[in-house]
Amino acid sequence: MKGKLKNIITSVKDKSRVRGYTHRFYTYPAGFSPVFVESAINNLTKKKDLVLDPFMGGGTTIIEALKLDRKVVGIDLNPISAFVTKVKTTKLSKKNIDSIEKWAYEMSEKISFKLENNKFIEDAYSILNWKGLGKREITNLKKVIKGAAFYLINLKEVKNKKEHDFLRLLLLRCLHSTLHDKRPIHEFTVFKSKIRSNSLDMLEGMKSFDPYLYNSRNKVNIYNKCASKTHKTKELKNKKVKLIVTSPPYPGINITYSRWHIHGRRNTTLPYLILGLPMPKHKSIFNFQSPRNKTYDIYFDTLERTFSSIRKISSKKTIVLQLLAFNSEKGLFKKYLQTMEKCGFKEMKMKASGRVWRKVPNRSWQATFVKGDISASNEVLLMHKAI
Ligand SMILES: C[S@@+](CC[C@H](N)C(=O)[O-])C[C@H]1O[C@@H](n2cnc3c(N)ncnc32)[C@H](O)[C@@H]1O
Numbered sequence: 001m002k003g004k005l006k007n008i009i010t011s012v013k014d015k016s017r018v019r020g021y022t023h024r025f026y027t028y029p030a031g032f033s034p035v036f037v038e039s040a041i042n043n044l045t046k047k048k049d050l051v052l053d054p055f056m057g058g059g060t061t062i063i064e065a066l067k068l069d070r071k072v073v074g075i076d077l078n079p080i081s082a083f084v085t086k087v088k089t090t091k092l093s094k095k096n097i098d099s100i101e102k103w104a105y106e107m108s109e110k111i112s113f114k115l116e117n118n119k120f121i122e123d124a125y126s127i128l129n130w131k132g133l134g135k136r137e138i139t140n141l142k143k144v145i146k147g148a149a150f151y152l153i154n155l156k157e158v159k160n161k162k163e164h165d166f167l168r169l170l171l172l173r174c175l176h177s178t179l180h181d182k183r184p185i186h187e188f189t190v191f192k193s194k195i196r197s198n199s200l201d202m203l204e205g206m207k208s209f210d211p212y213l214y215n216s217r218n219k220v221n222i223y224n225k226c227a228s229k230t231h232k233t234k235e236l237k238n239k240k241v242k243l244i245v246t247s248p249p250y251p252g253i254n255i256t257y258s259r260w261h262i263h264g265r266r267n268t269t270l271p272y273l274i275l276g277l278p279m280p281k282h283k284s285i286f287n288f289q290s291p292r293n294k295t296y297d298i299y300f301d302t303l304e305r306t307f308s309s310i311r312k313i314s315s316k317k318t319i320v321l322q323l324l325a326f327n328s329e330k331g332l333f334k335k336y337l338q339t340m341e342k343c344g345f346k347e348m349k350m351k352a353s354g355r356v357w358r359k360v361p362n363r364s365w366q367a368t369f370v371k372g373d374i375s376a377s378n379e380v381l382l383m384h385k386a387i
Helices: 002-012 034-044 060-067 079-088 094-110 119-127 135-155 161-179 188-213 227-232 234-238 270-275 297-312 332-342
Strands: 050-053 071-076 220-224 241-246 260-262 266-268 314-326 345-347 355-359 368-370 378-386
Touching: 002 034, 002 355, 002 378, 034 060, 034 241, 034 314, 050 060, 050 234, 060 071, 060 079, 060 188, 060 220, 071 079, 071 227, 071 234, 079 161, 079 220, 079 270, 094 161, 094 188, 119 135, 119 270, 135 161, 135 188, 161 188, 161 260, 161 270, 227 234, 227 297, 260 270, 297 314, 297 332, 314 332, 332 345, 332 378
Parallel strands: 050 071, 050 241, 071 220, 241 314
Antiparallel strands: 260 266, 314 378, 345 378, 355 368, 355 378
């Protein structure tokens, strides 16, 4: 076991960006390193074992588990997570691939912003914050939205569901890299050029992942639901889960899982409109609680409900690996460990000299060993066993 843990600790230090296979189809916020997940699965499970990620996000665990021929269940409350992970792990035939490539190529040639307003355009305009934008920014933003509307009108003709969903994710990715955190807002031509290049990149990723998707229908199950319902999952009732690798919402750290930042800090729920998914009712739902709350009661109540549910499908052989960040508020880390214990999980130290930490601000992996409590925003690797 010692050697296995050493391997996992080494993998935690990996600084490479998330890449390869279908990982980069869509950059999900706070995604963890595939190198770490691969090492965890490789070292702590065998072929055909069952792996679970109850906060699957962009599906890193799901992809890595499939690569290693494990059975895997992914759960996430955010419908974007379920959609993205589904597309990333859906096998495409040669015919599907050829049709997608052709459609994307033709779209990249003919896409236009010259069209009358329709419902999508009006809905998109209504959820964007235009205040303070310059004339040029407004023009660019309107053209890109109209281009997206043009794309979506044409997408209706694609009747094959696999191809349709893949192409919808392609649009999401192109818009994300055109609009999210971009200042100034890119021109329409930049968005247009992304359609072809991103489609080729995604199809390449799909082809490299294809050998691992053999018989994948029996190996992967993805759910869009709250992790507090984990114990009601059919596949988890039938077979005991060996390893849980996950990254739950971080206490006291707000991450915009559902929103894009357009031109600086303008939050928008545009991704839901593009995917045709229901918008979340509360802004902070995917963080367990709003950062404005003075206490962390809702956060820890939700954590307790989810891990109590997870405990019900765990056995004494189940290992839970979590990567978590904490803000500097005193006592949060301790309370987290107490909640895990309350739910029936006992911490196993990864290293005699302390726990494995990495610094968060630049999101580079930097594992250091710290004794006692923490002082600033750091990410920690926790390992638990069911008691
Ligand atoms: C830190 S992210 C996980 C990122 C993931 N490890 C990856 O590599 O992409 C946390 C995830 O928890 C999800 N989440 C938040 N509350 C949840 C709940 N009650 N049940 C299930 N998932 C939830 C969020 O939507 C988000 O996708």
